[in-house]
Amino acid sequence: MLRLSSLLLRHRCHLTKPFTTTTSPLPVTVPLSHPIYLIWSSNTSLGKTLVSTGLAASSLRSHRRRRSFLYLKPVQTGFPADSDSRFVFSKLTSLALRHRRLSPHFSLLASNHLLKASASASAAASLLAPGAPRIYDNGMCHLDWSEERRVAGENSGNDEPSELVCKTMYAWGNAVSPHLAAERENGAVEDSALLETVQRCLEIGVGKENMDHFCVVETAGGVASPGPSGSLQCDLYRPFRLPAILVGDGRLGGISGTISAYETLKLRGYDVVAVVLEDHGLVNEVPLASYLRNSVPVLVLPPVPQDLSDDLMEWYDDAHNVFDSLMEIMLSAYSERVKRLRDMPKRAVDVFWWPFTQHTFVPEGNVTVIDSRCGENFAVFKNDDAITEQFDACASWWTQGPDSTLQTELARDIGYAAARFGHVMFPENVYEPALECAELLLEGVGKDWASRTYFSDNGSTAIEIALKMAFRKFSHDHGLLLESRKDNSTERCPELVVLALNGSYHGDTLGAMEAQAPSCYTGFLQQPWYKGRGFFLDPPTVFLSKNMWNLSLPEGLHSPDLNVKNMTFCSRDDILNKSRDNSDLAVIYSSFISHQLSKFPESKGLIGALIIEPVIHGAGGMHMVDPLFQRVLVNECRNKNIPVIFDEVFTGFWRLGTESAAELLHCFPDIACFGKLMTGGTIPLSATLATNAVFDSFIGDSKLKALLHGHSYSAHAIGCTAAAKSIRWFKDSDRNPNISSKGSLLRELWDNKLVYQISSHPGIKRVVVLGTLCAIELQAQGCNAGYGSLYASSLVKQLRDDGVYMRPLGNVIYLMCGPCTPPKICNQALRKVYRRLEEFSQPQQN
Numbered sequence: 001m002l003r004l005s006s007l008l009l010r011h012r013c014h015l016t017k018p019f020t021t022t023t024s025p026l027p028v029t030v031p032l033s034h035p036i037y038l039i040w041s042s043n044t045s046l047g048k049t050l051v052s053t054g055l056a057a058s059s060l061r062s063h064r065r066r067r068s069f070l071y072l073k074p075v076q077t078g079f080p081a082d083s084d085s086r087f088v089f090s091k092l093t094s095l096a097l098r099h100r101r102l103s104p105h106f107s108l109l110a111s112n113h114l115l116k117a118s119a120s121a122s123a124a125a126s127l128l129a130p131g132a133p134r135i136y137d138n139g140m141c142h143l144d145w146s147e148e149r150r151v152a153g154e155n156s157g158n159d160e161p162s163e164l165v166c167k168t169m170y171a172w173g174n175a176v177s178p179h180l181a182a183e184r185e186n187g188a189v190e191d192s193a194l195l196e197t198v199q200r201c202l203e204i205g206v207g208k209e210n211m212d213h214f215c216v217v218e219t220a221g222g223v224a225s226p227g228p229s230g231s232l233q234c235d236l237y238r239p240f241r242l243p244a245i246l247v248g249d250g251r252l253g254g255i256s257g258t259i260s261a262y263e264t265l266k267l268r269g270y271d272v273v274a275v276v277l278e279d280h281g282l283v284n285e286v287p288l289a290s291y292l293r294n295s296v297p298v299l300v301l302p303p304v305p306q307d308l309s310d311d312l313m314e315w316y317d318d319a320h321n322v323f324d325s326l327m328e329i330m331l332s333a334y335s336e337r338v339k340r341l342r343d344m345p346k347r348a349v350d351v352f353w354w355p356f357t358q359h360t361f362v363p364e365g366n367v368t369v370i371d372s373r374c375g376e377n378f379a380v381f382k383n384d385d386a387i388t389e390q391f392d393a394c395a396s397w398w399t400q401g402p403d404s405t406l407q408t409e410l411a412r413d414i415g416y417a418a419a420r421f422g423h424v425m426f427p428e429n430v431y432e433p434a435l436e437c438a439e440l441l442l443e444g445v446g447k448d449w450a451s452r453t454y455f456s457d458n459g460s461t462a463i464e465i466a467l468k469m470a471f472r473k474f475s476h477d478h479g480l481l482l483e484s485r486k487d488n489s490t491e492r493c494p495e496l497v498v499l500a501l502n503g504s505y506h507g508d509t510l511g512a513m514e515a516q517a518p519s520c521y522t523g524f525l526q527q528p529w530y531k532g533r534g535f536f537l538d539p540p541t542v543f544l545s546k547n548m549w550n551l552s553l554p555e556g557l558h559s560p561d562l563n564v565k566n567m568t569f570c571s572r573d574d575i576l577n578k579s580r581d582n583s584d585l586a587v588i589y590s591s592f593i594s595h596q597l598s599k600f601p602e603s604k605g606l607i608g609a610l611i612i613e614p615v616i617h618g619a620g621g622m623h624m625v626d627p628l629f630q631r632v633l634v635n636e637c638r639n640k641n642i643p644v645i646f647d648e649v650f651t652g653f654w655r656l657g658t659e660s661a662a663e664l665l666h667c668f669p670d671i672a673c674f675g676k677l678m679t680g681g682t683i684p685l686s687a688t689l690a691t692n693a694v695f696d697s698f699i700g701d702s703k704l705k706a707l708l709h710g711h712s713y714s715a716h717a718i719g720c721t722a723a724a725k726s727i728r729w730f731k732d733s734d735r736n737p738n739i740s741s742k743g744s745l746l747r748e749l750w751d752n753k754l755v756y757q758i759s760s761h762p763g764i765k766r767v768v769v770l771g772t773l774c775a776i777e778l779q780a781q782g783c784n785a786g787y788g789s790l791y792a793s794s795l796v797k798q799l800r801d802d803g804v805y806m807r808p809l810g811n812v813i814y815l816m817c818g819p820c821t822p823p824k825i826c827n828q829a830l831r832k833v834y835r836r837l838e839e840f841s842q843p844q845q846n
Helices: 006-010 048-061 084-100 119-124 178-184 191-205 254-267 285-291 313-351 404-420 432-443 459-477 510-514 572-576 578-582 584-599 627-639 692-696 717-731 752-759 793-801 823-845
Strands: 029-031 036-041 067-076 108-118 140-151 162-171 212-218 244-247 272-278 298-301 369-374 377-382 386-392 452-456 496-501 534-537 541-545 548-552 606-612 623-625 644-647 671-674 686-690 764-770 773-778 812-816
Touching: 029 191, 036 048, 036 254, 048 067, 048 084, 048 162, 048 212, 048 244, 048 298, 048 313, 067 084, 067 191, 084 108, 084 140, 084 162, 084 313, 108 119, 119 140, 162 191, 191 212, 244 254, 254 272, 254 285, 254 404, 272 285, 272 313, 285 298, 298 313, 313 369, 313 377, 369 404, 386 823, 404 717, 432 452, 432 686, 432 717, 452 459, 452 692, 459 496, 459 510, 459 606, 459 644, 459 671, 459 686, 459 692, 534 584, 541 752, 548 572, 572 627, 578 584, 578 627, 584 627, 606 627, 623 627, 623 764, 627 644, 752 764, 752 823, 773 823, 793 823, 812 823
Parallel strands: 036 212, 036 244, 067 162, 067 212, 108 162, 244 272, 272 298, 496 534, 496 606, 606 644, 644 671
Antiparallel strands: 029 386, 108 140, 369 377, 377 386, 452 686, 541 548, 541 623, 541 764, 671 686, 764 773, 773 812
């Protein structure tokens, strides 16, 4: 673009205090008080800066009222010979002088800024006076250099001028890709630092009510060109998800490049508002418009003069109608977006029936409008003037695991599967995604015990299938399948029931509900058909309170033979240690379970299956069941030839710190159910894994002996593709830094000291922390306790305001991250919880 020269010295030039960033990154916030757009191009040298300049001219030329245009160039290489912000600054001041002939009263205050540059770029531009202090940050010199020009109109002394602010944030001297320039000039910039700098600059126009604002952020190179850290720019700027203008390629071969760039942006969730390209006489706009189904406007600019001495003034005059049209499109898209966001709560309360929600308690103002998500974070429309980041602390009902990188990978792979397969029928067929997923499941969560994978569509239906499998296996082993009944589908066998634990939860379908103890989920209000086809035991639980892990025994398990030292533990690892099998407590558990089973009358049915949520009862209140008790229970059922089902829909795939919670119990099931995290939380899919012995109980000479259960979308290729990607990703230490060197455990994600501090808080009854889960039960009595309690509502609202999205289980609040979430992010959220707990408890104590 325009070479910097001694012209710089003719304008005000000053050095101010360094532009600094904080040590912990700010939550991403995008103002919606005015339009902000990202300017992309399908390749380098296609005219992004020409378009930015044309938009600035169109905006500032408006006669509506005083205008402000902010041009941001986060990354600039080839500096100072190339300076896009100075090109915009220079051309706009020239255009303003030219425009003043037509509009004598027009006045403009233009400024150009450079925040940081590498040492070599700073020296080449002679921006530091001899002897001036040099402050460096990772090889980048803090400059905060600026120049200013004023174009005064007639009688301008009484009127405030329109404003043009151009900013280059980071500059390097080498005219190469930013990642190479940063490496060669020892000027590294982390993604978080660059994003924070961009965000601070975006806030410049916020609060100035006496003028209309418009902002463009111009990228460097093409859509997928690397940024300074090496991250692709389409990924780098994704947390902002600013609407996009794509500068296409009007040259030979440009159609393909433009479509590729468009698809790259769409794949990452960007909204492309318009495509604009230079006319090279090849009419590229026609096939592009056809490809885009005319849903995205394609605008054509006149040919750009090739004479480098041309000041482009006449070209901008010729192109101003195109830029005016583009500006109208952008303003209209901005207005429509803001209107949609504002209208969504009202529309939602009029048409939605939300699950697990009492609509009486959700007025329109309490509806959270989620614009998008990026990795672990929601982008939430907040206070009518911004999109702000919220950490998804409930992992969207325990489904989420991807960071932003895996999210993009999954989007690409899912798109591939949809394009290749759409959906194909599963029975008696095989296709790569389903086969790969099934084998990965058996090699991972099913390793050393499972031999078959049965696909379904969600956790609850996986449970239904598991119950059918278990009851058949039990009937087969106990001689209930008499020859006279084998092919008679109408004759009923003896009543079969489950053995389960109070407080467990296995899903919302009718069969799954029958397999769980009476609760608020199964009462007459919710399930009038419910009978509770099971024998339900009260389990012992463990929890952290007042810096000590404690064991709580249900009534009936207390024994004078129990040593008090077995009731407390110094660490969670002590609770999970298999050496407890040799303790007195194990003998007491075994005796208790045997006694309870002996009391169950056959008149109520035969216990045909054990079903448990291993280690953690999720929907039942995030209670940690003593692993020793569950292990003893499994062994007792083994001795009685009762099939064992593990419900790992919640606990599986690293949710509790291991790939399968069976690893924490040190025992295997006959059948296990998986879902939620299996696909990375992108699309519903579940699987029921079983042993060969279970599978063989369905083998026979009649189709009526087969498992007659299935779903239209069983083993759908899209879900299986996502699951295969996620299963591999979570356990790969090269991709997931939270995986231990041995690849069998997640590292500790929650700050141990802070967790213990919270456990000692007077307003806290118990804490359970394991893997990606940190659950906290608030001290509460009467109607303030239990699932129906609203006791935590005010606390949850405050935390959402703090950028932590929670959804409580009554008076139990919890944080849940993904297997890839950095501990730093986990503990930022945990500190916010602790700070709010301090405030929350004070009114309770007064």
